[in-house]
Amino acid sequence: MSGFFSKKPTVEQQLRQNERVMKKQQRDVDRDRGKLEKEEKKIEMEIKKAAKQGNKQAATILAKQLVALRKQKTKTYAVNSKIGAIGNQQKLMHSNMKMANAMGTTTKTMVQMNKVMDPQKTMKTMQEFEKESMKMGMTEEMIDDTLDDILGESGDEEEQDAIVSQVLDEIGIEITGKMVNAPSAHGGKLGESSKAKGATDDEIEKQLAALKDL
Template identity: 80%
Template sequence: MPLFSKTPTVEEQLRANDRVLKKTQRDLERDRNKLERDEKKLEMEIKKAAKEGNKQACTVLAKQLVNLRKQKARSYNTGSKIQAVGTQQKLMHSNMKMAGAMGTTTKTMQQMNKVMDPQKTAKMMQEFTKESMKMEMSEEMINDTLDDILTESGDEEEQDAIVNQVLDEIGIDITGKLLDAPSAHKGKLGESSKARTTDDDIEQQLAALKDL
């Protein structure tokens, strides 16, 4: 047998207390059942004595019945108190768990506050915002450059041809009406309304991207 017994944990003590309370409740319930049987027996004896006209026996039995009923009432009262103790014990255990959780959370926050540098975090966020803006500008310039490279001079003529074909299919003839109208993509000198992108322009835009 060990000299020093192990201290039970809160959960172990709670289970042990719960077993004791349940056993006590069962014992009280058995006693109440016996008292109820005795109560019915006394009532029958009182009725029998009353039929026989034995007033003295009726008086003695009635006093016994009163005491028995008081005892039964005390048993119910004790059972209610024991049940309340069990409920209170569970509430205390729940409060202890919540207090422990709060203590753990407090320690976690303290550790985070020790390792976290607010100024460093703010600087990191500023750098992130700055680099994000650079990336957005770079993406926009690359997209514009690719659009200029990939745009062909015949795109507008092809679109006009498709429009005319659709109009012809639905029975609308606008060829004669648009003969004298200026072209949507040419100026007075027959030049494109949007200047062609030269190789020098592309090189300048790519050089600007490298400087970001």
């Protein structure tokens, strides 16, 4: 009855048990090989003895026994190699089972996370975030526009450009889109234009200073 209710061994326990069994088998095979090697040396000595005595028939029979014994010894090496390969294969299977179990545990964890995380709720949260972000951006833009109105910053660049052009024209500087014809510090055009307009250097400096204050 106790055997009926005995607990089934775990994979690790079964693995250790199998390793013990295979190691015992390898030791038994090694022990048999040792006996065969002793018998091999014994037969070799008997062959030499028969050869010295000129007993060709006995030497031939012993030689056949030696060949068969050596074949059997070679088989013991093959058996041990096979047992070792089975042990390695068992370890690989156990490693694969561990990886499969790890993947199974990870899958269960992801399933639980998916149950906890409601995709529709998450999507709704993201939509609300986007909506509120847009509101915040619109509010910021409205506040900026209001402050510009209060502070008188209309942003009328064309009007500002017209004032600048007018002042520059008054002081005798002819400008284009890229200031190609603007006078250099030593070019002489500024002096010639100023003389044509009858403006002095001091007056030009004052007008430039007034332009900065606009």
